[in-house]
Structure formats: C-alpha cells, structure tokens
Amino acid sequence: MTKKTLVTVVTANRFMAETIARAIGATSELEGYYHGNGYAVTWTNGEIIESEYKHGEKFVMNSGQDMRQMYAHHFNFRMRNYDALLGWEKSKADEAQLSVIKTLWAKSNVVVNAMEPTFEGELAFLNLYWYLRMPVTVRRAWLPRLRKPIIIRAVENGTYSPDKHEAWLAEELVNFFLKANSEAAGKDLDIESAENESADESGDVELNIVKGQTLHNxxxxxxxxxxxxxxxxxxxxxxxxxxxxxxxxxxxxxxxxxxxxxxxxxxxxxxxxxxxxxxxxxxxxxxxxxxxxxxxxxxxxxxxxxxxxxxxxxxxxxxxxxxxxxxxxxxxxxxxxxxxxxxxxxxxxxxxxxxxxxx
Missing domain, CATH: 1.10.290.10 (Topoisomerase I, domain 4)
Structure with a gap:
C-alpha cells in the first residue's frame, strides 16, 4: 500500500485558499486547488454539502458517541440543490469542485479544516466530512486572522487550546440539535412569551457597558x-x-x-x-x-x-x-x-x- 503523505487544506473560498496557499508554500495553481511543499489547498465555494435533520428520530444524548458522530447520526447529507422554481439549479462547478476535493482527500494522511472561524464553518466542514465518509485525521486551523505565521502554526499544529475548542463545539452542537429537534416537532419558540420572560427576569441581568468607542463588528x-x-x-x-x-x-x-x-x-x-x-x-x-x-x-x-x-x-x-x-x-x-x-x-x-x- 502506498503511504499517504499529502496534507490537504480545505477552506471556504478561493480568496482564502490563495492566501493560505501562499503562506504555506503551495504555489502551483491547478484546476480547483493549489499544490506544493507537501500541501494541497482547495475550497468549497461555501456550504457545498447541506444537512437535513432526520424527521421522526428524536434527539437522544448517547454517551458512547462524541458530538460529531451524533451529528452524523441525526442528519442526512447531500449536495446543495436550490429550488429550480427560484431560478437555482445544481451547479456543474459544484460537482467539479467536489470531485477535486474527494480526489485530494483520498490521497491525504491529514485533512486540515480551515473553513471560516465560526460555528457555521464547523458545520460546513462536518457536512462535507460525513457526506464523503472517508475517515482521515482532521486538524482544525482556526484562523480569525490570515497572517503568515498564524496560518503556518494553525495548519501544522491545529487549534491552540484543543480541549477548549472541543468543549465549545460540543456545546454549540447540542444547542443546534435541540433547535433542530424542536423545529421538527413543531415547537418553534414563542417570540412574544420569550420577550415577556426576559423582561420579567431583567433584574438579574448584569450588563458589561464599555465606555468610549468600541471596535466594529x-x-x-x-x-x-x-x-x-x-x-x-x-x-x-x-x-x-x-x-x-x-x-x-x-x-x-x-x-x-x-x-x-x-x-x-x-x-x-x-x-x-x-x-x-x-x-x-x-x-x-x-x-x-x-x-x-x-x-x-x-x-x-x-x-x-x-x-x-x-x-x-x-x-x-x-x-x-x-x-x-x-x-x-x-x-x-x-x-x-x-x-x-x-x-x-x-x-x-x-x-x-x-x-x-x-x-
């Protein structure tokens, strides 16, 4: 069996891929990815794989599974295919790009998740991972800033505090599961009652007021x-x-x-x-x-x-x-x-x- 030595970095778009590739020395531009220095850097053009909650299957916490496995158990995954009535059709470009990602993935001993540094970025990668169902070592490159030293360190070593990242992701996934389960059961949150409840408990809320100009969001x-x-x-x-x-x-x-x-x-x-x-x-x-x-x-x-x-x-x-x-x-x-x-x-x-x- 040929030993896999390639490290493939998957990110959200071509702009991010170009910046990351330049930082880690993947300077050869090929169809759908960059290559060089032992790396391939490719992109998904957003959430190329979508997830759908499995209707009729109640969300149950299982101590024998981690949160990523539970996500795969409770959701179905498919290529995005927008409603043709609204003018969208499955893109040939999506199919071609997914083929590139799958080929690189199969050649890799490590895949680096360099999607956007948000929970939505985590979901986009998980959707792709469970759609492909090709087990591989995954490393998370959390990149709120795309500076060369930060990129190199994140691609080579993953998150700075993996335990804290895992705890945060697990909590976010639980909240996501509960929301999906509630929506599937037709129990959408009553906005009016929620507002009234918040008003009743307002005396217990501690505000952190920052004087002076704040940074933009x-x-x-x-x-x-x-x-x-x-x-x-x-x-x-x-x-x-x-x-x-x-x-x-x-x-x-x-x-x-x-x-x-x-x-x-x-x-x-x-x-x-x-x-x-x-x-x-x-x-x-x-x-x-x-x-x-x-x-x-x-x-x-x-x-x-x-x-x-x-x-x-x-x-x-x-x-x-x-x-x-x-x-x-x-x-x-x-x-x-x-x-x-x-x-x-x-x-x-x-x-x-x-x-x-x-x-």
Whole structure:
C-alpha cells in the first residue's frame, strides 16, 4: 500500500485558499486547488454539502458517541440543490469542485479544516466530512486572522487550546440539535412569551457597558458604511470578507466587538503600521499607548468571535470600494484603541500603587 503523505487544506473560498496557499508554500495553481511543499489547498465555494435533520428520530444524548458522530447520526447529507422554481439549479462547478476535493482527500494522511472561524464553518466542514465518509485525521486551523505565521502554526499544529475548542463545539452542537429537534416537532419558540420572560427576569441581568468607542463588528460596520459610504448590507458583507481573505482585517464576526488578550498584544505590535495610512496616519501617530477597554473581561470565548481589527499588513491592489471600507475600519480601530479619561485615571492609579510598593 502506498503511504499517504499529502496534507490537504480545505477552506471556504478561493480568496482564502490563495492566501493560505501562499503562506504555506503551495504555489502551483491547478484546476480547483493549489499544490506544493507537501500541501494541497482547495475550497468549497461555501456550504457545498447541506444537512437535513432526520424527521421522526428524536434527539437522544448517547454517551458512547462524541458530538460529531451524533451529528452524523441525526442528519442526512447531500449536495446543495436550490429550488429550480427560484431560478437555482445544481451547479456543474459544484460537482467539479467536489470531485477535486474527494480526489485530494483520498490521497491525504491529514485533512486540515480551515473553513471560516465560526460555528457555521464547523458545520460546513462536518457536512462535507460525513457526506464523503472517508475517515482521515482532521486538524482544525482556526484562523480569525490570515497572517503568515498564524496560518503556518494553525495548519501544522491545529487549534491552540484543543480541549477548549472541543468543549465549545460540543456545546454549540447540542444547542443546534435541540433547535433542530424542536423545529421538527413543531415547537418553534414563542417570540412574544420569550420577550415577556426576559423582561420579567431583567433584574438579574448584569450588563458589561464599555465606555468610549468600541471596535466594529459586522453589524456596526454595515451601519457605519451605510451612513458614511452609502453601502447596503450585502456589498459591505462581501467587501469585508474579501478584506479578511486578503489578510488585511480579522474575520468580520456579526456581533462581538471585544478582543481576547492575545489579539490586544498583537495590536501593540501592529498598530504602528496604521501610522502610514494616507487618510488616518496622523491620527494613529497621536496614540501613545493602546487602551485595554475593548479586551475580554467576562470570560468570553474567542470561539464566539471578536471585534474587527487590522492585521499589520500594508494594503495593496485594493479596489476603490475595498479601500474605502478598509479606511473606515482603520478609523474605528484607531478610535477604539485611543485612551480616554478613564484609561488615564486607571494608569495613574496603577502607577501610584507601584510607587507605594517600591517605597
């Protein structure tokens, strides 16, 4: 039997694949994938395989199966095939790309899941895995930022904290199962009663209010882009994802706008690149030290996302629309990391305490 030595990286789209391939040395461009340095990098063009909950089969937790196996047990998997009445038909391109993925998969001793760093990205890969049913060692490359050192480390080693990732994924899958089971049973959530229940318990809710400007998430970026640039949601969404795929911004998560400590540490190094921005470079130069007000404070998990930050790369070859949205993000990043009065007061108190200890 021929020993398999290929490592195949599967990601969501060609833009991401190109950036990842460049980082790991897969420089030969072939039909449907990149190849080189022992790697193949291919893409799915989104959720190429769809899942459907098995009707009539009640969701039951089974201690003998892990959550991925339970997912396969409770769902059917098939190629996406949109309703022809709405103008969609199964794409020949999908069939061709799936054939490429299957061929590379069969030659691989490791497949790297480099889908988007979201729960939806996890589902897209699981759908593909259980549709193909070709057992292989899987490594998860969690890539909220597409920088070369981060890509190489993730592709070679997988997630930084696999136990935490597995615990997060298991919890998300349970919630997904319960929702699918409820919908299949016709027990959709009563929105009105849920709102009333939330209102009754509002006294127990503790709010984490961040003073000063916050980082963008996808929703606030869209609102800003509408006001400043006249963009609707769809073009804002597509441009933001292109900027992410080019390695210029972190993944544009929908709601989260805080950042974990390791991202803050990176921004301390990368922030100086913004001083060369033609629109807001002078503004960046005036920031002496970076505020920590946007860092995670309540035990948030990075697997649920973080605010949009720049990555320290110089933008090149951007379209006019990409440049305008990128500069809008740059402006907000500078504002979010600019210390306010509370930051200065905290720093002064910390300095006084250190002097007392030294005395």
């Amino acid at each position: 996808m929703v606030t970026l869209w609102m800003d882009a509408t006001m400043e640039l006249g963009y609707d949601f769809e073009p804002t969404f597509l441009i933001a994802h292109k900027l992410y795929a080019k390695g210029l911004i972190s993944y544009p998560y929908l709601y989260q706008n805080g950042i974990p400590g390791n991202v803050y540490d990176s921004m301390r190094r990368d922030f100086r690149v913004l001083e060369h921005n033609p629109c807001y470079g002078r503004m960046a130069k005036e920031v002496g030290w970076l505020s920590t007000r946007n860092t995670f404070h309540n035990g948030e998990t990075p697997y649920n996302g973080h605010g949009i930050v720049t990555t320290g790369l110089h933008p090149t070859d951007l379209s006019r629309d990409e440049e305008k949205l990128y500069n809008l993000i740059v402006k907000r990043v500078i504002e979010a990391f600019t210390p306010d009065e509370n930051d200065f007061q905290k720093k002064a108190r910390k300095k006084r305490k250190s002097h007392k200890k030294a005395g």
